[in-house]
Amino acid sequence: MNQKNIIVIGNGMVGYKFCERLSNKDTKQQFKIITFCEERRPAYDRVRLSAYFEGKTAEDLSMASIDWYKERNIDLYLEDKIISIDRVNKTVTSIKGKTLSFDKIVMATGSSPFVPPVPGIDKAGVFVYRTIEDLEEIIAYAKKCKTCVVIGGGLLGLEAAKAAQELGLKTEVVEFAPRLMPRQVDDAGGEMLKRLIETQGMTVNLNKNTKNIVGDASVTAMEFNDDSVINTDMIIISAGIRPRDDLARASGITVGTRGGVLVNSSLKTSDDNIYAIGECVVYGDMIYGLVAPGFIMADAVVEQLTGNSAATFTGADMSTKLKLMGTDVASFGDIEPQDKSCQDLVLNNPYTGVYKKLLISADGNTLLGGVLVGDASEYGSLLQIYQNKMQLPADPMSLILPRNDDAESGIGIGDLPDTAHICSCENVTKGDVLDAIKNQDCDSVSAVKSYTKAGTGCGGCVPMLTDLYQYKMAEDGIEVSNALCEHFDLSREEMYQVVRATGINTFADLIAQHGKGTGCEICKPTAGSIFASVFNEPILNHASLQDSNDAFLANIQQDGTYSVIPGIPGGEITPDMLMVIAQVGKDFDLYTKITGGQRIDLLGARLDQLPAIWKILINAGFKSGHAYGKSLRTVKSCVGSTWCRYGVQDSTSLAIELEIRYRGLRSPHKIKGAVSGCTRECAEAQCKDFGVIATEKGWNLYVCGNGGIKPRHADLLASDIDKDTVIKYIDRFLMYYIKTADRLQRTANWMMKLPGGLDHLKAVVIDDSLAINSELEAQMQHVVDTYECEWTNTLNDPEKLKRFKHFINSDDQDETVQFTREREQIRPLQHSGKALK
């Protein structure tokens, strides 16, 4: 086959996007794509680089795996780069000596951090912030540092500052300009942003020009033009970018007067066969240092190569919305008035930390631009109004005023034209989304996302995508309901609130006053769980509400027998207690197995055997392990500093204390915890609902991790806190989860759907932003104070024990339960009916 060689120089986000788009579009396989990547890894998501500090791995950030390139027959050269282009003979040569011929070249060489020429800038301890390798070096060096200064108060600088703070460094930001993020916000917005950032313990220095970097081999201080000095152990430079045009220059391709590969609206360089896209490009005197315009450029070149010669790039919108240290910042269009006739509307509320400005044409009809700091929830709709030049409402202030739930906002998503861009990263319009719902059977937001790819880039458009989906559903008369089931219009959260507010404590009252019918397998266990969370009575007081396992305080197995799991807090157990379990296993001929939660499972117990088994266990001092419940399961531990030569804290004692504190706590789904005695993390705390890891200074608290179906790395909620604070935060976190989660929703899933995510959770749990912490703590204390072993309670209640018989009218056993033996233990005999299925 006579394919044309397309050489993509640079495999960053834009280079990757070009490969993806061209390989999608090139159905006739006219092109052979060859791409060079100077880094160790293929393209990754540089926009979310700081997520690397929050525990995301390089794989998490990766745009596509190496296999992806193979599947598409794209030749990917890693750790290699093109160093010369022979435009006459149409070949390129790489630093590793590879020479390839080309038909077309796409330069996507990106940019490099601008390092100001300050004396001493080459000392050890001065870093840039651009690649995963830079981050790894920063993390390694930070271990011996206490303080850090970030040069640059722009978008990336603030990201870097946040990262430094997460590494435990006392961090200061130094900005040359008189305000933060000078490109994205105006003076007043910058002032608000500075205040919001400073409340998080970071110092911001404006109007500061670095004169000298002090230190012998490594940095110790910085001197400024105003003769001030800041002592610091390390410096991260993020003072802007410079397009990487060295290859273009060396190849005789025209570059801009201030750098950057010069292109025309076809994205062609001065050589017709060489295109350039992304941050290395200068077009119309502009460098586009955002990813969305780079993607649009990639698209335009793909269109041209595949036959649409009319496709051009004529500049791109530099509107942006981001979250910096928990603070929304967004801007679009003009951020300052361009002439006197235009009017500005400002909302500046220092009490809530919100600043919003809209620039409006003199006639009041058109939105020209705006700045949002502290709350950018209206960004999506404002951007649409701006981009589509939509008619403004009579009072445009209504667009940015805090919205009452019952007040309609000025312009709804229904008013947008079909051409309106919903996702600028992936270039998806409203019409594309509606088409996906209507013609492609996309019946959920995630289906729309996977079909259209909208929302898969920066993710900023997901709220709008969700709105659009719900709007379309409502328009089609399809109700998206969060009602529990046919018996209750309430969601689980609403049912919880009803129970808390009214004190209703029977299902009969609850369904009579707030539902209809007699209930079902959805609402009854939900109500039973809520009653238990709120009032903490033994669950068999509401036996008819309990589902499979809870109904008999044991885990039902596939053959209808049960498993017995005694509680072993922290996994610590004496030989004597082990012998009790062993004896029960022998006497009742149960299958025994060690669980993943550091306990022992005894399987194959018949319903009628459960009370006798538990009587022995409880007399020996065991308590229910709640292995059957949507409740706390275990708090796993390592041996910690007591035994381990690496341990820095006593993890076993804390695990035992936490397990005893929360045992019996009923929740929307099961809860697992763990405590590790050092950073080696042997207890695997970062995949638990709550996980505690010892540090030299105290404990790090992680939340919302999960193993299971969809593993999720836990989020760091707080660092270096003492034990009392650990308990206080877990109390609040768990009760907030219990209060707001959906039924059968693990904390990991809850977090992913929690509006505001981790920042919101931190605000609630740490800063008490909802002013509910005293209530949450009191509720938890009630549960702790009223703890009762469910099995002890049952054994003391003849009424409850009545149900632990297979036949109500006979003492016979269920003869259909039969076992065979395997590896010297029992196992269920497969029923013939099951074998057939």
Add this chain to the structure above:
Amino acid sequence: MNTEWINVGAVVNFAKDLGCCVKVNGRQIAVFNLSENNQWYAVQNLCPHDKRMVLSRGIIGDKEGEPKVTCPLHKNSFSLKNGKHVSEGDVDDITTYPIKVKDGDVFLQVVV
């Protein structure tokens, strides 16, 4: 075909809104005592999906007003009135048995 009403015990033995299993001529039958209108129902104890004797341990409720039991193993639901499988999936229906209460005792009608 001869049928017979068999006494399976006193009403007080059957907890409200819960299931119980009785043994009748070697057969396992699940009995449900619903507080709603004081209705009684009897169905086979065997769940036809996985062939286990567990339906008496299921949770009870209604689907659009029709009383049902949900199997504790895989959440298949069956009408208590007529034994029809009423949840999703392809599962057989179950057998129901006539049931009555007389002089404080519960009786089931079975083929003898």
